[in-house]
Amino acid sequence: MIEAQALSKRYGAKAAVDAVSFTVHPGKVTGFLGPNGAGKSTTMRMIVGLDLPSGGRVTVNGRPYAQHRAPLREVGALLDAKAVHTKRSAYNHLRAMAATHGIPNSRVKEVIELTGLGPVAKKRVGGFSLGMGQRLGIAAALLGDPHTVILDEPVNGLDPEGVQWVRHLARGLASEGRTVFLSSHLMSEMALTADHLIVIGRGRIIADAPIQSIIDGQGRARVRVRADRPQDLLGSLAGEGVTSQVLEPELIEITGVDARRIAEVALRERVLVYELTPLQVSLEDAYMQLTQTEVEYHSHDLPAVGQTTAPVEGR
Numbered sequence: 660m661i662e663a664q665a666l667s668k669r670y671g672a673k674a675a676v677d678a679v680s681f682t683v684h685p686g687k688v689t690g691f692l693g694p695n696g697a698g699k700s701t702t703m704r705m706i707v708g709l710d711l712p713s714g715g716r717v718t719v720n721g722r723p724y725a726q727h728r729a730p731l732r733e734v735g736a737l738l739d740a741k742a743v744h745t746k747r748s749a750y751n752h753l754r755a756m757a758a759t760h761g762i763p764n765s766r767v768k769e770v771i772e773l774t775g776l777g778p779v780a781k782k783r784v785g786g787f788s789l790g791m792g793q794r795l796g797i798a799a800a801l802l803g804d805p806h807t808v809i810l811d812e813p814v815n816g817l818d819p820e821g822v823q824w825v826r827h828l829a830r831g832l833a834s835e836g837r838t839v840f841l842s843s844h845l846m847s848e849m850a851l852t853a854d855h856l857i858v859i860g861r862g863r864i865i866a867d868a869p870i871q872s873i874i875d876g877q878g879r880a881r882v883r884v885r886a887d888r889p890q891d892l893l894g895s896l897a898g899e900g901v902t903s904q905v906l907e908p909e910l911i912e913i914t915g916v917d918a919r920r921i922a923e924v925a926l927r928e929r930v931l932v933y934e935l936t937p938l939q940v941s942l943e944d945a946y947m948q949l950t951q952t953e954v955e956y957h958s959h960d961l962p963a964v965g966q967t968t969a970p971v972e973g974r
């Protein structure tokens with residue numbers, strides 16, 4: 660179990676992590692999700708003692724990381740796969756790590772097999788692709804057979820097979836009762852892997868909940884409507900804070916009210932509706948809504964064609 664209490668990290672005037680408190684429980688995969696610069700890596704580095712907190716504290720199974728007798732057996736972490744730049748082979752790199760922690764060679768061989776590094780184990784790590792480096796970092800994290808596994812952006816640089824492998828690995832580790840904490844800036848990835856999400860933006864926790872409740876709590880209803888006079892329908896819904904997208908002359912998507920409300924208004928306005936389909940709110944949508952005020956680096960899109968906010972023209 661990882662427990663952070665009012666954990667903070669300042670760089671000069673900037674709060675990279677701003678008094679965050681959260682608990683990561685064993686037996687499930689907890690995703691640590693946030694846009695670039697949100698504070699994920701800094702938080703993870705503080706968990707394993709690589710950065711000193713400016714305030715607050717964080718413990719793993721009740722103690723700060725550095726106070727564990729055999730930290731590698733307690734916590735395995737992948738924090739920066741690129742940090743391994745060595746002329747050693749993967750095998751020798753892992754063997755050296757194992758030796759300093761009293762871990763037998765048989766375990767080195769096990770993690771090499773587990774991470775699919777067998778065919779390249781004797782090759783120099785310096786020549787590894789990003790994906791292979793990532794697998795090596797995960798192998799190193801698992802070396803001590805730790806109770807707690809922390810992986811910072813583990814799928815970075817992995818091919819689809821590798822992404823799926825990380826997913827299975829994470830789920831497998833959690834099903835064995837371990838604490839699994841994975842960071843990502845991709846909701847789509849977390850949706851497939853995590854049971855629970857901690858969402859961070861600008862150094863603050865903005866959600867900490869099971870995935871399903873994040874979808875339920877954040878998603879605004881979105882409904883696809885085919886109607887003979889969609890503009891009249893939108894005009895009548897204008898006071899209800901809806902947004903809409905015109906896809907075809909008689910096909911629109913309305914966000915902000917549910918299908919029943921649209922049907923009521925259509926009936927009142929005598930608009931003929933011949934399709935009314937509630938659309939599931941995607942996790943990506945829920946995430947965007949959660950973090951839209953919390954991203955450090957905004958991109959500026961061109962306005963989407965047909966995207967309007969009611970009231971609309973042509974009424």
Ligand SMILES: Nc1ncnc2c1ncn2[C@@H]1O[C@H](COP(=O)(O)OP(=O)(O)OP(=O)(O)O)[C@@H](O)[C@H]1O
Pocket residue numbers: 670674675676693694695696697698699700701702844955
């Ligand atoms: N050593 C440092 N010195 C100064 N500022 C830093 C340092 N490390 C991180 N920061 C700043 O702290 C904030 C949080 O960074 P962090 O790397 O923890 O975010 P992140 O969520 O992991 O982002 P990413 O997904 O881009 O890796 C950012 O604004 C970053 O620029």
